[in-house]
Amino acid sequence: xxxxxxxxxxGFYQRQAPGVSSPPEPDYxxxxxxxxxxxxxxxxxxIEPKLGGEQILADRLSGKNFVNITVRQSSSTNSVTPxxxxxxxxxxxxxxxxxxxxxxxxNVRHGYWWEMLCEKGVAI
Numbered sequence: 109x110x111x112x113x114x115x116x117x118x119g120f121y122q123r124q125a126p127g128v129s130s131p132p133e134p135d136y137x138x139x140x141x142x143x144x145x146x147x148x149x150x151x152x153x154x155i156e157p158k159l160g161g162e163q164i165l166a167d168r169l170s171g172k173n174f175v176n177i178t179v180r181q182s183s184s185t186n187s188v189t190p191x192x193x194x195x196x197x198x199x200x201x202x203x204x205x206x207x208x209x210x211x212x213x214x215n216v217r218h219g220y221w222w223e224m225l226c227e228k229g230v231a232i
Contacts, residue, residue, distance in 0.1 A: 109178060109221060113154045117197040118177060119147025120188055143193050150197055151185060154178045158225070173228050175203065181220035194226055203228045 124141035203226035
């Protein structure tokens with residue numbers, strides 16, 4: 109993928125430890141912390157829509173909107189896992205990271221890419 113295809117600025121957010129928030133909030137039995145207000149890091153990326161899936165939930169048809177986010181491999185992006193959140197810093201659109209894939213696994217060549225299957229429009 110040429111660098112010119114990286115047209116988006118995507119920020120990556122890692123959950124804070126439970127109880128770490130500002131200002132303090134009452135404990136409602138939450139086991140996961142909140143996402144911070146600012147990205148841990150922002151990188152150029154390509155966002156490509158995938159075919160939407162449909163699922164029957166409670167006798168209703170529910171659409172899912174998936175995208176592939178592709179970023180260059182770096183010391184920052186190596187730490188991203190499905191527990192993180194991605195956000196298009198220009199539009200503010202939020203994505204749940206469902207999986208992180210190394211599409212060139214096994215190839216010994218310069219310029220690896222990370223491909224992330226993400227779902228948009230879901231509660232974080």
